Amino acid sequence: MTAGAGPTMTRVRGRNTGAVAADQDAAGLGRWRAGLFVLPALVLIGVFLVLPALWTIYLGATDFQLTGTAAAQPRIVGMDNLLSVFSGGGFAGSLLLTLEYVVGSAVVGQAGLGLALAWVMRDRRGVLRRVVDAVVLLAWILPNSVVAFLWIALLDRDSGTLNALLGTPGFGWLLRYPMLSIIVFNIWRGTAFSQMLYSAALANVPRSQLETARLTGATPWRQLWDVVLPQIRGHVLTNLLLVSLWTFNDFTPFLLTAGGPDHRSETLPVFVYVTALTGGQLGLGAAISFVMLLVNLVIAFGYLRLLGRRKDGAA
Amino acid sequence: MAAITTTGLGKVYPGGVRALDALDLSITDGEFFALLGPSGCGKTTLLRTLAGLESPTSGSITIGTSDVTRLPPGRRDVAMVFQDYALFPHMTTADNIAYPLRVNGVPKSSRHDKAAQIAAELGLAELLARRPGQLSGGQQQRAALARAMACHPKAFLFDEPLSNLDARMRLEARSFLKRLQRQLGVTTVFVTHDQSEALAMADRIAVMESGHIRQIGTPVEVFRRPSNIFVASFIGSTPMNLLEAMVVDGQVETCGQRLVVPNGVIAGLANGVSFVLGLRPEYLTLHTASVPGALCGVVAVVENLGSQQLVSLEVSGTTVRCVVTEDAEPALGAECWLVPRAERVLVYLDGELVEDAVLSDAR
Numbered sequence: 001m002t003a004g005a006g007p008t009m010t011r012v013r014g015r016n017t018g019a020v021a022a023d024q025d026a027a028g029l030g031r032w033r034a035g036l037f038v039l040p041a042l043v044l045i046g047v048f049l050v051l052p053a054l055w056t057i058y059l060g061a062t063d064f065q066l067t068g069t070a071a072a073q074p075r076i077v078g079m080d081n082l083l084s085v086f087s088g089g090g091f092a093g094s095l096l097l098t099l100e101y102v103v104g105s106a107v108v109g110q111a112g113l114g115l116a117l118a119w120v121m122r123d124r125r126g127v128l129r130r131v132v133d134a135v136v137l138l139a140w141i142l143p144n145s146v147v148a149f150l151w152i153a154l155l156d157r158d159s160g161t162l163n164a165l166l167g168t169p170g171f172g173w174l175l176r177y178p179m180l181s182i183i184v185f186n187i188w189r190g191t192a193f194s195q196m197l198y199s200a201a202l203a204n205v206p207r208s209q210l211e212t213a214r215l216t217g218a219t220p221w222r223q224l225w226d227v228v229l230p231q232i233r234g235h236v237l238t239n240l241l242l243v244s245l246w247t248f249n250d251f252t253p254f255l256l257t258a259g260g261p262d263h264r265s266e267t268l269p270v271f272v273y274v275t276a277l278t279g280g281q282l283g284l285g286a287a288i289s290f291v292m293l294l295v296n297l298v299i300a301f302g303y304l305r306l307l308g309r310r311k312d313g314a315a
Numbered sequence: 316m317a318a319i320t321t322t323g324l325g326k327v328y329p330g331g332v333r334a335l336d337a338l339d340l341s342i343t344d345g346e347f348f349a350l351l352g353p354s355g356c357g358k359t360t361l362l363r364t365l366a367g368l369e370s371p372t373s374g375s376i377t378i379g380t381s382d383v384t385r386l387p388p389g390r391r392d393v394a395m396v397f398q399d400y401a402l403f404p405h406m407t408t409a410d411n412i413a414y415p416l417r418v419n420g421v422p423k424s425s426r427h428d429k430a431a432q433i434a435a436e437l438g439l440a441e442l443l444a445r446r447p448g449q450l451s452g453g454q455q456q457r458a459a460l461a462r463a464m465a466c467h468p469k470a471f472l473f474d475e476p477l478s479n480l481d482a483r484m485r486l487e488a489r490s491f492l493k494r495l496q497r498q499l500g501v502t503t504v505f506v507t508h509d510q511s512e513a514l515a516m517a518d519r520i521a522v523m524e525s526g527h528i529r530q531i532g533t534p535v536e537v538f539r540r541p542s543n544i545f546v547a548s549f550i551g552s553t554p555m556n557l558l559e560a561m562v563v564d565g566q567v568e569t570c571g572q573r574l575v576v577p578n579g580v581i582a583g584l585a586n587g588v589s590f591v592l593g594l595r596p597e598y599l600t601l602h603t604a605s606v607p608g609a610l611c612g613v614v615a616v617v618e619n620l621g622s623q624q625l626v627s628l629e630v631s632g633t634t635v636r637c638v639v640t641e642d643a644e645p646a647l648g649a650e651c652w653l654v655p656r657a658e659r660v661l662v663y664l665d666g667e668l669v670e671d672a673v674l675s676d677a678r
Contacts, residue, residue: 208401211368216415216466217389230405
C-alpha cells in the first residue's frame with residue numbers, strides 16, 4: 001500500500017513541476033535541482049563578493065584605524081563617516097577628477113579612438129593591419145607596473161623621452177599636467193579592448209548594406225552614422241558600460257602621479273587608498289568605498305536602461 | 316536610359332587571380348542583360364566592377380555618354396540590388412526606400428511622398444511602416460527594388476536577384492521582374508548561375524567561364540546554337556548529348572553506329588576527322604520501330620518531368636538522353652531508335668561550333 005503510494009506521489013509532484021516550468025525550464029530539471037547546479041557559484045560569489053561588500057558597509061560605520069586604540073577596539077560611529085565624506089572637501093573634488101578621468105580617457109578616448117581605429121581598419125589587410133593590431137594589443141597585455149614604468153620613463157622631467165624628442169628639457173609633464181598625463185596614459189593603455197569589440201561588431205554589419213549606401217553616394221561618415229551605428233548600438237553601450245566602470249575603479253594612475261601634485265590627480269580609488277592606508281583611517285576609507293559602489297551602480301543602471309530601451313524599440 | 320560599354324576590361328586580384336580577362340561588352344539602352352556562368356566565373360566581379368565597388372586593373376567602362384572607369388560608385392548613377400537585399404534592419408520600409416533621396420538631400424516630406432508612390436507601384440503600400448524583419452522574402456525583394464528605383468538611376472544591377480526566394484516565389488518574381496523592367500525601360504544587368512532564369516528573363520545573355528565571355532546572344536541563340544561545348548553543356552535544363560563522332564566515308568559514325576545527318580552538316584569536314592556531335596534531348600525523336608540511319612539503343616531509365624519524360628538510352632555503352640511527350644513513354648529495356656531534328660544537329664570541332672552555310676539558311 002505504502003509502496004504503491006510513494007511512486008504515485010512522486011509522479012504527481014514531478015508532473016506538477018513539469019507543468020509549472022514547462023515554458024521556462026528547457027532542461028526539465030525543476031527548480032530545486034537546477035538550483036543545485038548554481039549553488040557552488042552562488043557560494044563563491046557570496047563569500048568573495050557579497051560578504052566583503054557588506055563588511056565594507058559595517059567598517060564604514062566604525063572608526064576603525066590602521067594603528068592605535070581604534071585599531072584594537074573600533075567603536076560604532078554610525079553615519080559620522082558618511083557625513084564627513086560629504087562634508088569634507090576632498091571627496092567632491094576627487095569625484096569630479098574621477099568623472100573627468102572617466103569621460104576623458106574611457107568614453108571619449110578609449111571608446112572613441114577604438115571605434116575610429118576599428119572603422120578605419122575595417123577593410124585593411126596585410127602589414128599595416130597587423131602592425132596596428134600588434135601595437136594596440138601590446139599596450140593591453142603588458143602588466144600595469146611595467147606600463148607605468150615605461151610612461152614614467154617617457155614623461156620624466158630630466159631624462160624623459162618626450163622631453164628629448166620635443167627639445168624641452170626639464171619640463172615636468174606629470175607635475176604641470178597631471179590629469180592630462182593620466183588620461184592620455186589610460187587611452188594608450190585601454191583602447192585595444194574597445195577596438196577589438198568594435199571590430200567584431202563591425203564584422204556583423206553586412207558589407208552589402210555599406211555598399212548599398214556607397215552606391216547612393218553616402219560618404220564614409222554617413223555610412224557610419226546611418227547604417228553602422230544604429231546596428232551596433234548595443235555593442236557601443238556594452239563597451240561604454242565596461243570601460244566606464246573599469247576606468248572609474250582604475251588604480252593605475254597612482255603608479256604615475258600618486259594622486260599628486262597637491263591632490264590634482266587624486267581620483268576616487270587613489271583617494272580611498274590615501275585615506276585608508278596612508279592616512280590610516282580604515283573606517284572612513286570604507287565609507288568612501290561604499291559611496292563609490294553606489295556611484296558604480298548608478299552608472300551601470302544608466303547604461304542598462306539605455307540597453308533595455310533598445311530591446312523594447314526592436315520588439 | 317543609358318547603354319553600358321566595357322572595353323578591354325580586366326581585373327587581376329593581388330596574388331595573380333585573373334577574374335576578368337579583357338572583356339568587351341556592349342549592352343544597349345533599355346536592355347535586360349544576363350551574366351550567366353558557374354560560380355567563380357567572374358560574373359559577380361564584372362557586375363561589381365560596373366557598380367564601381369571593384370576597380371578594374373585595365374580597360375574602361377562607359378555608362379551612357381560618360382566614361383565612369385575612375386568614378387566612385389556614388390557618382391555612377393546606377394543602383395544595385397544585392398542577393399541578400401541589404402535592407403537596413405533599423406529602418407522602416409519607407410525609410411529604406413527613401414534612403415537614396417535622403418543622402419541626396421531631398422526634404423523629408425517630398426521624399427516620403429516619393430517613397431509611398433514607388434511602394435504603391437510595387438504593392439508595398441500597406442507595409443511602409445514595417446521593418447525588414449517583418450517582411451517576407453518576396454516583400455523584402457520588392458522593397459530593395461523600390462529603393463533602387465527611388466533615385467531613377469541610369470541602370471540597375473541585380474546580383475542573383477532570385478536566389479534567396481523559394482521555388483514558387485521565384486517563378487512569380489521572375490515574371491514580376493521582367494514586366495517591371497519592360498515598364499521602366501531601364502538598362503538592367505543581372506547576374507545568375509541558373510541558366511533557366513537567364514533564358515526566361517533576359518533579352519540577351521553573356522555566358523561566362525573563368526573570366527572570359529564564351530558567348531553573347533539572345534536566349535534563342537544560346538539555346539539553339541551554343542557556340543562552344545562549354546555553353547552547350549551549361550545551357551538547357553536537360554543537358555545536351557555531346558557524342559564523340561568521326562567522319563567515315565562522308566558519313567557520321569558515333570557510338571559505333573552510322574548516323575544519317577542532314578546534307579551539309581559535315582560538308583566542311585574531311586574523312587577521318589573526329590568531332591563532337593551535339594544533340595539536345597528535346598530535339599531527338601524517339602521511334603519504337605526500326606528507322607534506317609537512326610541511333611539504336613535500349614531504354615535504361617525513364618524520368619518523369621511532369622508533362623514530359625526524360626528517357627536515357629544505352630547506345631553501345633554511351634548514354635544518350637531524349638525528351639518524349641507523356642503519351643509516348645517507352646517500356647524499360649525496349650529497343651528504340653533516335654532521329655535528330657534536321658536543323659538542330661550541331662557539330663563541334665576542337666570545342667567550337669562549326670558554322671554551316673546550309674544549316675544557317677535552314678535555321
